[in-house]
Amino acid sequence: MRDRGEELDASSFDPMAEPVRPRLLAVRQPLSRRASAIAGVLAFAIPFVLWCLISYVPFLWHPLVLVTDAGDKSVPGTHSYVSEGQLVDRADFAARNAELARAGARQARGERSNPIYLQPPHAVGRALYTAFTTPPEGTGDVWLHESLWQSCQVIFWGFFWSALLGLPIGILCGTFALFSRLFEPFVDFVRYMPAPVFGALAVTVLGLADEPKIAIIFIGTFFQMVLVVANTTRTIDIGLLHAAQTLGASRRQLLFHVVVPGVVPALYRDMRILIGWAWTYLVVAELIGEKSGLSAFIYQQQRYRHFDNVYAAIIIIGVAGLAIDQLLAFGARYLFPWESGNTRLARLARGVRRVLPDRLAPARVI
C-alpha cells in the first residue's frame, strides 16, 4: 500500500495500477469501444421504446376512445351520434355516458385509444411485410417495391446529371478565380429559389412522366453542388500545389494530378451529403405531373387512411437512404486507401492492375 502522505510525483506512478477508465462525458475525448457500441444501439432503441410506450401503455396519452359498445342507442341527446367502432374524444364519450346515466339506460363501453395517425409498431411491421406480399388495392396501383424502384431511378438520374455537370464546374470554380466569378454569383442567386417552384415549368416543358421529376432533383442539388464542390476544392493544401509547381507540373497537370486527386475523398463525402438532399427533393418532385414512386404510394395510402402503410413507406425511405450512405462509406475504404491506411487493399488493387494489359488498366495516378 502506498503511504497516503506521500507526495504525488513521478515515483508514485504505479505501472500495475488499473488504467484510468475513459469517462462517459469527457470533453472532446473518444468513447470506449463498448460505450460507443451501446450508444449506437440506443440511438435507435430509445425512439423505438418511446414509440412502444405511447402505443401500448393505455394510460399514456391515448386521447380517444374506441367505442366497443354504444350502449342504449334509443336514448336521445346531443352526443347520440356515438356508435360502435367509432373513435371519439374522451370528453364526448364521457358526455354520452352522462346522458345515458340520466336516462337510466345501459352505459356505453370502449377502450382508450390513440388517433389513427399513430400506428403501433406491430401494425407498421405487419404493413412492411404485407406491402411486399399482398397485391395493391386499386387497379393500376403499384406495389411498394415497384414505387421504391421508381423513386431510386428518379434519384439516380437526377443526381447523375447534377454530378456530371456540378463536379467539373465546381472544381473549375474552386481552382480558377475567373470561373468562380463567372458562375458562382448566378448559382448563388438560383440556389435560393426552392426547387419546387420550377415544378409547373418542368411539367410544361418536359411532360408528365419522370423527366420533370428528374429535373426537380437536378435543380435541387446542382446549384448546391457547384458551391459545395467549389468550396471543398479550395480547401486543398496550397503547399501541395507549390510543391507540384517546383516539380515542373504544368497548369493542366496541376489540375488533373494534384487538385483532382487531392480533393476526391472530400468530394466523395460531399456527394454522400448531397444524395441526402436529393432524397429530400424526391418527395416534392414525385408529386408534380403524374404522381409516382414512394411519394405517390404515401399520398394514396394516406387517402385510404392506411397510416400503417404510410409509416412503412417512410421507414423504407430512411432505410434506403441509410443503406446507400453506408454502402458509399464502405466504398470509400476501397477507393481511398491512403485515408484509411488500408494498404492491403491498395496492394491488391495494384496487383490486379499489374495483371491487366496496360490499355485496360484504369489510368489513375494512384
Next chain:
Amino acid sequence: MPLDEPIALPSYLDHPPEVAARVQELAARPVVMSVEALTRTFEGTNGPMTALSRITFEVRKREFISVIGPSGCGKSTLIRILAGLDYPTGGQVRLDARPVVGPGADRGMVFQGYTLFPWLTVKKNVMFGLKMKGVGNAQAEKIALEWLEVVGLTAARDQYPAQLSGGMKQRVAIARALANEPRILLMDEPFGALDAQTRCSMQAHLLRIWEKVDVTVLFITHDLDEAVYLSDRIVVLGANPGRILEIIDVPVSRPRREEQFLSGHFLATKKRLEDLIHRPEVALANAAPPTVHAA
C-alpha cells in the same frame, strides 16, 4: 582561469589554410544562380511595405549556401521568389544566366510543411516530377528507386505519407526534388518542424547526400548551429526592410563532423551570427576587423 570566463575565440574571419583554399576554389567556380538587386514590396494597409531591399548575391556550383535572419526578415519571401512562386518588384533572379520567370523543374524545393502527395505512395511521390516531364513508367520507377536508396527509404517505397514519421517525410521530399536533377535545391527551413534529435540526424544525412550528389543547395534556416554546420557561406539578413547584413565564409573545415560544434572557429562564427541577428547595429558598427589570413 576561472570557469565562467569567456573562452578566447579566434576571429570568424580567420580562415585555417584548408578553409582559405576552399573559399578561393569556390569563388572560382561558375555561378549557378545570381540574385541581382532583388526588391519586393507589398501593398499594406499603411502604405507599401518593403519585405526585401536590393538583395544581391551569387550561388556557385555545388556550393552549400544558407540564408539566416530574424523572423520577418523576408527569408521565406526570398526563397519563394527564387522558386518562382512569388515575383520581385525590382531586380531579378537568374539561373544559369536565364532570368527566372516562374516555377520550374530546374529548381527543386523542399518545404517546411510536409508537402508529399497523400494519395501517392512514397515511390510514386518520387516519380511525380519525372512523370510530369513525360518519362515512361518503367524508367521513372527505376530512377525513383535509386533516389529512395540514396535517402535510405527503399523499404518504405509502398507506404503512404501518412504512415511515415516527420523525418522520413522530409527524406522522401528531398528524394522527390532530387529525382528531377534540379540545377539548385532550395530548402525552406526543411527541418524546422522536426524534434531536436531527428533534426540533428537529418542534418548529417543531408550533408552525406550533398557530398555524394552533384547538387547546389540554398538553405533557409533560423537555427544558428544548423547554418554553421551545413554551409560554405551564410547570407545574414536583417529585418525592416529585409536586407543583407553580411555574407560570411564559414571558417570550419570539411568534411563536417559533430565534434566541430565545439571548435573555436565554429563558436566564433556562431557568435558573429548571434550578434548580427540580435544586435545588428552594434555588430555592424564593430565592423569586421581587417581580414587576417592564417599563416
